[in-house]
Amino acid sequence: MPAAFPDPARTATPVEWTVPRGAPGDERTAAVGAPTARLRLDLSYDGTDFRGWAAQPGRRTVQGEVEEALARICRVPLRVSVAGRTDAGVHARGQVCHLDVPHVVLDTLPGRSDRRPVDALVTRLAGVLPSDVVVHVAREVPDDFDARFGALWRRYRYRLSDGPAVHDPLRRDVLRHRRHLDVSAMARASTSLLGEHDFLSFCKPRDGATTIRTLRELRWERPDIGRADEGLVVATVVADAFCHHMVRSLVGALIAVGEGRRGEDWPAEVLAARTREAATRDGRGSAPICPPQGLTLDHVAYPPDEELAARAALARARRG
Template sequence: MSDEVQPGFVRVRLDLSYDGTDFHGWAKQAGGKRTVQGEIEDALRTVTRSRDTTYELTVAGRTDAGVHARGQVAHVDLPRELWAEHREKLLKRLAGRLSRDVRIWSAVEAPAGFDARFSAIWRRYAYRVTDAPGGVDPLLRGHVLWHDWPLDVAAMNEAAKALLGEHDFAAYCKKREGATTIRTLQELSLVRGDDGIVTATVRADAFCHNMVRSLIGALLFVGDGHRPVEWPGKVLAAGVRDSAVHVVRPHGLTLEEVGYPADDQLAARNLAARNRRTLPGAAAVEGCVTCD
């Protein structure tokens, strides 16, 4: 599908949420597995009476199986006449068609230059974990990880400092052929709430595959005393996958928000995000925007 809006079409921005428990991730897959993209596209085809025509969605962050989203963003290009006919009742009709574990909150015509994926300047995730001796509140079990060792949040925050900034995160990413692992980690901080749940906020321009859950896995080893504060930074500097870094389970992870620049900067950001990304002295590698 072309990145440009074709003549006679309008680009529609969708803001949505979903509980990832029963989805095999965002992206459509062969074999009939249930995915968020597939479910929304099916619903959109039905409510717009488009029969055999599927209007494909482009998403800001392609979440993995079991990962949730509160502030996901996608776009879809629809024929202008179709949009004009259905726009007023689209949200209500989609709510009646979609399963209860996925909701679309907003469907509006996007400003010029908008691309849900490439116009984004950051994605913000939250990972939630509890070290309560009794385990996880049953009502939160689908969204909070239980770690059965006491966690030192101050030590975890200290370790996180070495991971901030632009780095090659190869040591914390599942390698994909032709994709760069260079990212700018803008925030990595942890706070223990009054309920005892530790929430890690992780924000970056983009994330490579399994990056968030690998970072959390490393910090948990620091928090429970199995590794020193310096260890996550040393793993990063080594630049290779370390078997001691565990990819934590997906259910504790939620995509909370996606950030975009001002409307007049959308097109420029769209173009810049596609450029080759390198670290000083490194060979150029084609850019890639994928998420946990």
């Protein structure tokens, strides 16, 4: 974020920025507190070269690139809130974030064209974002829309190649695994994890926040020839929300089952242990974490507009 932009959150008095209107001498001034439009952005990224989503000083992150691009286009500092903060190396095909843009700024984006401001924003972002981040759609949404707390559920997919015949060096969203996996055993072991549980053994907890989540789906398959991801081992994981490292820990525990190193009852034992102590030979302890590169945030679902406020309030209350 350019240092020349003041931080509204730390400014006691209204801050003004000069916003060019596209023609020489045609300028408008936007101030903190001016009427805003809430925008939803749907985006994808290859997480290989990012240190995760969340902005970090001196490190390349998805949030940092998106906010820097927005600042270049809109000439004001804008902050985005995201549906899920992906870790370093994790990818996204269906990430969602929201931001509030002053109307006076939004109106400048089409310039002399007759495009809608949100369409102009997408086109201009494509011109300044790096090649490993794409904003597909921007749309104006109700003020009650919250990308994080308004979500009904999130779907992740984890992809592994477990043999030379399916290793593809061009796929950066697949973990290359050197041992054959028994997909049927992994699927059977997953059933005991479904439903609402305390997933402390499968996540890195945040101080003061709950580790109770509702796991809606944990499915394993090896797609046949002609289907997407043919020959790979693919996990589909759906929950209302996820704790930090939760998906990677679920996959890590089930890989141990697929390799035959642990029995099919072991993931349930890990769940019941409710501990952050590493698992020992007797099986009691937390789940191992698998590498990030096979993980992709695939989709985030939201309720109808009239239910957005209630959903966000409920999610904030549940997560502390």
